[in-house]
């Protein structure tokens with residue numbers, strides 16, 4: 001999502017890499033589930049999140065969309081996000097004990113929080129958001145340990161390439177006058193990157209980059 005605020009307003013002002021120590025460790029979030037509720041449509045999922053959920057919960061993406069995810073519009077792109085329900089607008093995966101019921105396959109956003117990413121100059125850095133998590137006794141932890149994601153180098157490359165691809169898609173969508181182009185481009189992103197299953201016996205990233213190549217070719221023609 002495009003930010004209007006300055007780095008100093010939302011973070012401790014520092015930029016972090018995956019090997020840096022950062023005061024993000026919330027001690028297993030004991031007694032708190034603040035970032036699992038009231039998040040509206042902001043917990044946006046990337047193709048790896050949805051693939052990981054689909055494999056981990058052994059459900060096709062169509063079923064996930066019926067039960068626990070929703071499609072929404074974010075900066076012009078149609079993208080899936082976690083569904084919030086009930087009076088407290090809680091994530092569908094939050095259990096009665098206030099814990100995440102899908103911890104092992106939770107999305108990247110949840111792995112990152114209270115960290116965020118600042119994208120600039122074709123890359124990104126991690127930031128520590130200061131207004132999002134109420135825990136005041138957080139300990140220092142290495143960014144990569146906090147994110148807890150295998151094959152981090154390829155994951156970070158994927159996250160970055162996906163972000164900048166979506167920006168390119170947004171650019172085309174914002175400038176498009178033909179409603180068919182807008183519809184077809186949005187359908188392409190949803191169908192090709194999310195709904196079309198990735199072979200779980202093959203490397204996710206190889207499959208993603210095949211699709212990304214297709215997407216970039218389509219943008220070049222738009």
Ligand code: SF4
Nearest residue numbers: 026029032034035133
């Ligand atoms: S707000 Fe902070 S302590 Fe609470 S669940 Fe989220 S990360 Fe954990």
Ligand code: SF4
Nearest residue numbers: 036091093094100110
């Ligand atoms: S997936 Fe888990 S960690 Fe993420 S918002 Fe839902 S309950 Fe919280």
